[in-house]
Amino acid sequence: MRVDIVTIFPTFFDVLDISLIGKARGSGLLDIRAHDLRDWTHDRHRTVDDTPYGGGAGMVMKPEPWGEALDALLTPEAVLIVPSPAGEVFTQPTARELSAEAHLVFACGRYEGIDQRVIDHYAQSHRVRLISLGDYVLNGGEVAAMAMVEAVSRLIPGVVGNPASLVEESHEDGLLEYPSYTKPAQWRGEDVPPVLLSGNHGAIAQWRRDRSLERTERVRPDLLPEAPGA
């Protein structure tokens, strides 16, 4: 998968050079590149924003630099992802969907956002998705893009060492994951649940399923299968 990220803070994404994503980049599984939007400006101050038409506080990102940047980076099959508080909420199904794509381009806005005409222009020729991390607002799209890049990349075969570890996770089966334990069997007077030491794999699977359902009912009843819209 190729991932292009356009931002006025390209060094923010240097962190992608470490850990699993870093290894996957090295192995050629992932081709992730961050680009400085200001490389597509031509004035002395490398201007990327201006005051909003209609007035109001804050600044809006100018369409011209974005047009030149996206013309240079988009391929016909690319999905253009614009992190935005006005977007659909990012979920594990969204991550899974995007992990099947060949090319993602993230347009990270700052300030009050990107001139709407940029989104409208590329929607005529590409799949464009406005995506929010959740019901709160960040100062820009970079943190959202970083979260989405990690959530999507780790689903690409070969990026995470053991694919089996992707299955029993929160949200993979639609429920929150069961609690996990490791050695020592006793710690500060607390024992590991005996069933986990029993070697009875059927009982262990049932116990884990029960704990998943119990936790989901307590913390996220909206995720339960019978919940409306689940």
Ligand SMILES: COC(=O)c1cc2cc(CO)sc2[nH]1
């Ligand atoms: C949960 O918040 C987000 O996903 C989010 C994405 C963006 C993009 C911004 C630039 O206008 S502000 C913001 N918040």
